[in-house]
Amino acid sequence: MRMRALTAAAAVSMLSTLTLTACGSEDSGTASGPKDTASRASSDAPSSSDEAGSSEAGSLEATVGDGKGFASGGGSAGGTDTSTGGTRGNDGDGTGGALVSCTTKTTEVTFLASAQHATDRRPAKATVRVRNTSSSPCTLTGAATLTAKDDRHKDGSVQVDNSDAWPDAVDIPARGHVSAAVEYIDSPSDGNGKGKGKGRDSCPITASEVEIALPQDEARGVQVRTEGGEPARFTVCAPEKATLGAFER
Structure with a gap:
């Protein structure tokens, strides 16, 4: 009777160990699963620099395609230069410099x-x-x-x-x-x-x-x-x- 009791206790102890080991394995697998998923999602999603590059490329294509963007940009730069030139012209003339x-x-x-x-x-x-x-x-x-x-x-x-x-x-x-x-x-x-x-x-x-x-x-x-x-x-x-x-x- 004593031997059977010890054997049963040992069996229970081994069963508990196996159960804990199995639970640990499941928890480890569960925890690593989301990381792998997030990692894959991160690698699949485009980076901000890639988006910026695509946006610039798209803008350049649109500008070259219709020609309006170039004309608009050139007009703005030209207006600034003209204004500066006018100021220099006035200074050169002395507007005051005109005699009374x-x-x-x-x-x-x-x-x-x-x-x-x-x-x-x-x-x-x-x-x-x-x-x-x-x-x-x-x-x-x-x-x-x-x-x-x-x-x-x-x-x-x-x-x-x-x-x-x-x-x-x-x-x-x-x-x-x-x-x-x-x-x-x-x-x-x-x-x-x-x-x-x-x-x-x-x-x-x-x-x-x-x-x-x-x-x-x-x-x-x-x-x-x-x-x-x-x-x-x-x-x-x-x-x-x-x-x-x-x-x-």
């Missing part, structure tokens, strides 16, 4: 009577001088006008401009000046000997002040002076022969 007109606000005008009287061979020659009083250059474009009226309230007057002179435009640097010659007859002789012996009082115009209008500007009164700055008179005996030349530096 010389006006009464930015200039000072003087009228210098001729130092010598006219003769039969040459006219008297006065000078109109325009000085730029501003800190920036300005330009004279077009014709300037000179008008003189007799101080004695005679009917005579003279008005000339330099529209026929050359050049028709001149730039005056900051603090710089330009000058124009005024040629006129200030003696009673008309150049042919007629009128000799008469005094200058017989001339139709004797003015101590003239009016000068710069191009595209209003007229201003200017005192007649000598080169030394003394008061003088602008006497014109033959108004039809008076001329105003171009402004020059």
Whole structure:
């Protein structure tokens, strides 16, 4: 009886061991199964880099296929370059750099009577001088006008401009000046000997002040002076022969 009991106990112990071993094998197989499945799924699924490559390839094919993508991209790049070029163009031009007109606000005008009287061979020659009083250059474009009226309230007057002179435009640097010659007859002789012996009082115009209008500007009164700055008179005996030349530096 004792031997049978021991044999039965040993059999139960062996059976338990076999059962535990079998369970362990099943658990191990079960645990490895999902890993293998996930591993296979991972290997079968496309990677993100592969997807990106496929997307780029597909985009390139679409672009080349219809041609619209290239045109659109080129237009955008071209627009950027054009904008940049325009900016450089504006800088190059100085937009400011454009010169403004010389006006009464930015200039000072003087009228210098001729130092010598006219003769039969040459006219008297006065000078109109325009000085730029501003800190920036300005330009004279077009014709300037000179008008003189007799101080004695005679009917005579003279008005000339330099529209026929050359050049028709001149730039005056900051603090710089330009000058124009005024040629006129200030003696009673008309150049042919007629009128000799008469005094200058017989001339139709004797003015101590003239009016000068710069191009595209209003007229201003200017005192007649000598080169030394003394008061003088602008006497014109033959108004039809008076001329105003171009402004020059």
